[in-house]
Amino acid sequence: MQILEWFGIVVAALAGLLLFLFLRRRVLMRSGGTITLQVRVTTVVPGRGWSAGLGVFHGDELRFYRMFSFSPRPKRVLTRGGLAVDCRRAPEGPERMTMPGDWVVLRCTSFQAPVEIAMAAGTVTGFLSWLEAGPPGPPGSVTPRPAIRPTPLDS
Incomplete structure (x- = not known):
């Protein structure tokens, strides 16, 4: 009887490991x-x-x-x-x-x-x-664009 119990434990552990690998892959692909x-x-x-x-x-x-x-x-x-x-x-x-x-x-x-x-x-x-698709030049060499300020409209 103990042999069957150990066999069941090993099969359950292997199934758990396979389930973990599957879930890990799904989590990585989800993003x-x-x-x-x-x-x-x-x-x-x-x-x-x-x-x-x-x-x-x-x-x-x-x-x-x-x-x-x-x-x-x-x-x-x-x-x-x-x-x-x-x-x-x-x-x-x-x-x-x-x-x-x-x-x-x-x-x-x-x-x-x-x-x-x-x-x-x-x-x-x-x-x-x-x-x-990366910006030209070394990483971090892109300077931010200046903010465009709206000009007041003449009435």
């Missing part, structure tokens, strides 16, 4: 501005080291949350002001086995280190638009 992408977290083995997750656009940041993680914090935060796309390519070698056929790999440079991001071809256009 809008989310995309499915993969980020290369290690380059030790060529073509390997990709981590699937959600990218959440939050102001001038793209926050990457791993798909199967319990952490409430993003794994990586990419700032729009310090991010530039170096090249764009199709998945090659072992990457073709882990990514859908219409995905594109973007090699980017950032303030921290070079980063590779993979996403659907349709998502790349939106990502590049977000990246280019």
